[in-house]
Amino acid sequence: MLLLLSISGCQRVEEAPTQASAALTVELVSATQENWPDRMTASGEVAAWQEASIGTEVGGLRLDEVLVNVGEPVRKGQLLARYNEDLLRADLARFAAMVTEAEAREAQARADVDRAERMKSSGAFSQQAIQGLHTQAAAAAAAVTSAQAQRDAQALKLRYARVLAPDDGVISARIATVGAVSMVGGELFRLIKQNRLEWRAEVPAAALARLAPGVEAQVQTLDGAAITGRVRQLSPMVDTGTRNGLVYVDLPAGSGLAAGMYLSGQFLLPGREAITLPESALVRRDGNSYLVKIDAQNRARELKVQTGRRQAQAIEILTPLDPADRYVKSGAAMLSVGDLVQVVGGAPAP
Numbered sequence: 001m002l003l004l005l006s007i008s009g010c011q012r013v014e015e016a017p018t019q020a021s022a023a024l025t026v027e028l029v030s031a032t033q034e035n036w037p038d039r040m041t042a043s044g045e046v047a048a049w050q051e052a053s054i055g056t057e058v059g060g061l062r063l064d065e066v067l068v069n070v071g072e073p074v075r076k077g078q079l080l081a082r083y084n085e086d087l088l089r090a091d092l093a094r095f096a097a098m099v100t101e102a103e104a105r106e107a108q109a110r111a112d113v114d115r116a117e118r119m120k121s122s123g124a125f126s127q128q129a130i131q132g133l134h135t136q137a138a139a140a141a142a143a144v145t146s147a148q149a150q151r152d153a154q155a156l157k158l159r160y161a162r163v164l165a166p167d168d169g170v171i172s173a174r175i176a177t178v179g180a181v182s183m184v185g186g187e188l189f190r191l192i193k194q195n196r197l198e199w200r201a202e203v204p205a206a207a208l209a210r211l212a213p214g215v216e217a218q219v220q221t222l223d224g225a226a227i228t229g230r231v232r233q234l235s236p237m238v239d240t241g242t243r244n245g246l247v248y249v250d251l252p253a254g255s256g257l258a259a260g261m262y263l264s265g266q267f268l269l270p271g272r273e274a275i276t277l278p279e280s281a282l283v284r285r286d287g288n289s290y291l292v293k294i295d296a297q298n299r300a301r302e303l304k305v306q307t308g309r310r311q312a313q314a315i316e317i318l319t320p321l322d323p324a325d326r327y328v329k330s331g332a333a334m335l336s337v338g339d340l341v342q343v344v345g346g347a348p349a350p
Contacts, residue, residue: 022342038269042201049196095151106140219265292332
């Protein structure tokens with residue numbers, strides 16, 4: 001009998017459940033609410049604020065000299081190129097002589113009128129003859145005006161033979177070739193006016209309402225530096241193909257950028273509240289994001305969440321969270337639902 005009782009007691013000891021052991025030792029954190037500056041990411045082309053086309057305004061002349069090249073800064077009124085002026089100067093002298101001749105004829109016609117008027121009472125000139133002399137004087141005056149206009153037009157052509165910069169800026173293109181014969185309207189140079197560049201950022205139509213003139217933007221250069229600019233204006237139209245609108249951002253002078261670059265950047269918007277956790281608390285699986293919550297019994301529970309902005313080592317959680325809940329700060333990917341954990345430090349239990 002004693003032997004049977006002893007065996008039965010041993011079996012009861014062996015059948016007693018053993019205490020579960022913790023799967024992992026973890027540190028817990030709780031969500032916090034912070035005011036984060038809002039940032040909108042965009043990409044776009046760097047372009048000239050205004051690009052002037054400098055062309056030929058007189059035809060049939062040979063280009064004698066080109067004084068600037070691509071990339072050179074120029075000042076308003078600076079001589080860029082010069083056409084051969086010999087023919088223009090000869091024509092100008094001819095038109096000046098025509099003015100002198102017309103003025104002499106006008107003087108003669110007015111003298112005839114004055115003489116006829118003085119002798120009108122003597123009957124030497126009929127009224128019809130006097131009227132004819134007045135008509136001739138008027139025609140002579142008109143001839144003077146016409147000759148002066150031709151002379152001035154020729155002087156203007158002579159001035160156009162010297163191609164000048166219309167504004168301060170940088171030469172962005174040169175088409176001019178020494179020896180070429182000009183055609184009216186032919187392009188010689190392109191000029192980035194005042195050397196001002198802008199970033200034309202493409203922004204989704206729904207996000208345009210969050211932007212306004214004066215908003216600060218930071219453009220990332222190819223070497224990783226950031227250049228600060230400000231929104232000048234928003235495009236009143238949206239591209240029907242991409243459904244994006246353009247935002248024009250003025251860039252500072254001397255930025256080192258070049259027209260034609262395609263760069264990314266961010267618009268700095270007023271801050272707004274964010275529910276945040278360390279980014280290390282996030283578990284990514286199958287294209288989704290999860291947090292591992294630890295309940296009052298220190299067991300793991302999985303929570304699917306949506307994420308938003310990132311700042312430093314923290315991430316915004318868009319899914320509503322209970323401030324009292326505790327989440328695994330790091331290493332949550334090693335846990336399964338229902339695992340028992342041992343907690344060290346971090347957020348206290350509720």
